[in-house]
Structure formats: C-alpha cells, structure tokens
Amino acid sequence: MAYILPNLSPTLLLPKDNKLSTIILPLPSVSFFAVSTQTKLEPPPPRGVAQVNRTSGSQDKKEDQRNDFYVNLGLAVRTLREDLPSIFAKDLNYEIYRDDITFxxxxNTFTGIEKYKLVFWALRFHGRILFRDISFDILRVWQPSENMILIRWNLRGIPRVPWEAKGEFQGTSRYKLDRNGKIYEHKVDNFAFNFPQQLKPAASVLDLVTACPASPNPTFLWGPVDAQSSSWVEFYRAIIVTLDRESLVIPQDCLATCS
Known part of the structure; x- marks a missing residue:
C-alpha cells in the first residue's frame, strides 16, 4: 500500500465530511513564487569572510617569499661550490649577489658589484703573473645560521721566483644573505698558514697574522706591516692597488684574457 499512496489524487485522501474538505486547501501559487524568488537572492558576504581572505592572501605571499629564499639559497650554495675552485681560471656567476654587495x-672594505668583479679579475690577472701555479680548494661548506654560508678554503701557490718556496694558507669566507636569498656581504677572515720550515718566505701580508689551528671562527690578529716583500705580499698589494684606482679602466681584451 505504501508505494501506491504517492500516486493517489489528493481529493481521494480527503475525508468524506465536506466541512473538513473545505478547511484543507492547497497553498496558493503566489506563495510558491515568493519562496522561489527569495531562494535565488544571495545576501552579501559578511565582513568576517573578507577579512579572512585578506589574511590568507598575506600568508600566501609570505610563504612564496620563503620559497624564493630557499630556492635562491640552494642556488647560491651550488654556484659557490662550482665557481670558487676555478677563480684563477674563469670569472664567477654574479647572479647570486646583490648590486650593493660589500667585500x-x-x-680593507669595498662596496658595489663592480668592485667585487674587480677583486676576482685582479686575483686571476696577478695570480698568473706572480705564480707558476696557483689553486683554490674548498675544504668545507656549512651554514651556522639560515642567512649565512661559511666556506673554509685552502690557497696554494708556487712563486715564479726560484728563491721562494711554494706555500699555502687557509681562510674562511662568510657570505650573508638577505631575505630574498641574495648575497649582500662577503667577508674573508680566519687565516692560517703552512709554509715549509726550511724555506720560510719573507715577511708579507700573510705574516701579519698570528697563526693558530684552523677553525670556523676568526681567531687571528693583525700586527704592524713589515717593509719586506715576497710574491705573496706583492700579490696582495697588486690587488689592493687595482681596487684603489677608482678611475681604472680595464681593457676589454685584457678582461677576455683573464676571464
């Protein structure tokens, strides 16, 4: 019987009493139209919903910025690992540095990407002039904090003059990154030296440091400058003189040769 009832006419379900039949009336069509019209109208969104949307948009922006930082951080580490061992053979990739980078x-302290490029040009140029063989090796790369990259390196060289023995020394390069993951400061410190005892080189800029066992922290002090010279100190002085010449214009063919 249950499946038959929906198909029955409403008039068949009414009692035979005429009084009751007059009381039960179908809803007017106007009421149905009014209800359907109201259901189509949507009220404006409350203020709270709009505020939540703005907050989520700000969070998405911060998240995107953090993602960009880590992408650029990874690019910086990878680029430094690839570039530094060949600094005496070819130029660096400067996309990971800011234009106002400080070295x-x-x-000494130098500021600006052009000065920074000149530092590495001078390393290549004077390194080839003063040394028969010179190389740069990375010993360790690590991050003491999120916005800093530390690289422990070793520099070895054989001077062209026959009375000087080959020597090597270590140092630390500290790279600081901004919130976008770009390098804005490069600091070189923490020098340690290893020269043959039988042929100790003449006093130089390298000898201005009190040597201690290599460590990630700056633990070496600088003393007064000695008047004597060597290939190492001439190498350093040549780089500084190059950087101090504000009006220096390097010929393009020389840049091509040393790049």
Whole structure:
C-alpha cells in the first residue's frame, strides 16, 4: 500500500465530511513564487569572510617569499661550490649577489658589484703573473645560521721566483644573505698558514697574522706591516692597488684574457 499512496489524487485522501474538505486547501501559487524568488537572492558576504581572505592572501605571499629564499639559497650554495675552485681560471656567476654587495678582508672594505668583479679579475690577472701555479680548494661548506654560508678554503701557490718556496694558507669566507636569498656581504677572515720550515718566505701580508689551528671562527690578529716583500705580499698589494684606482679602466681584451 505504501508505494501506491504517492500516486493517489489528493481529493481521494480527503475525508468524506465536506466541512473538513473545505478547511484543507492547497497553498496558493503566489506563495510558491515568493519562496522561489527569495531562494535565488544571495545576501552579501559578511565582513568576517573578507577579512579572512585578506589574511590568507598575506600568508600566501609570505610563504612564496620563503620559497624564493630557499630556492635562491640552494642556488647560491651550488654556484659557490662550482665557481670558487676555478677563480684563477674563469670569472664567477654574479647572479647570486646583490648590486650593493660589500667585500671585507682584515685590512680593507669595498662596496658595489663592480668592485667585487674587480677583486676576482685582479686575483686571476696577478695570480698568473706572480705564480707558476696557483689553486683554490674548498675544504668545507656549512651554514651556522639560515642567512649565512661559511666556506673554509685552502690557497696554494708556487712563486715564479726560484728563491721562494711554494706555500699555502687557509681562510674562511662568510657570505650573508638577505631575505630574498641574495648575497649582500662577503667577508674573508680566519687565516692560517703552512709554509715549509726550511724555506720560510719573507715577511708579507700573510705574516701579519698570528697563526693558530684552523677553525670556523676568526681567531687571528693583525700586527704592524713589515717593509719586506715576497710574491705573496706583492700579490696582495697588486690587488689592493687595482681596487684603489677608482678611475681604472680595464681593457676589454685584457678582461677576455683573464676571464
């Protein structure tokens, strides 16, 4: 019987009493039209919903910025690993640095990407002139904090003059990164030296440091400059003189030769 009832006419379900039949009336069509019209209208969104959307948009922006930082950080580490061992053979990839990058060593400070490029040009140019063989090796790469990259390196060279023995020394390069993952500071410090005892080189900029066992922290002090010279100190002085010449214009063919 249950499946038959929906198909029955409403008039058949009414009692035979005429009084009751007059009381039960179908809803007017106007009411149905009014209800259907109201259901189509949507009220404006409350203020709370709009505020939540703005907050989520700000969070998405911060998340995108963090993602960009880690992408650029990974690119910086990978580029440094690839570029530094060949600094005496070819130029660097400068996309990982900011235009206002600052370069510091224990005696000097230079600012600007053009000066920074000149540092590595001078390394290649004067390194080939003063040394028969010179190389740069990476010993360790690590991050003491999220926005800093530390690289422990070793520099070896054989001077062209026959009375000087080959020598090597280590140092630390500290690269600081901004919130976008770009390098804005490069600081060189923490020098340690290893020269043959039988042929100790003449006093040089390298000898201005009190040698201690290599460590990631700057533990070496600079003393007064000695007047004597060697290939190492001439190498350092040549780089500084090159950087101090503000009006220096390097010929393009020389750049091509040393790049």
């Amino acid at each position: 510091k060593d224990p005696l």
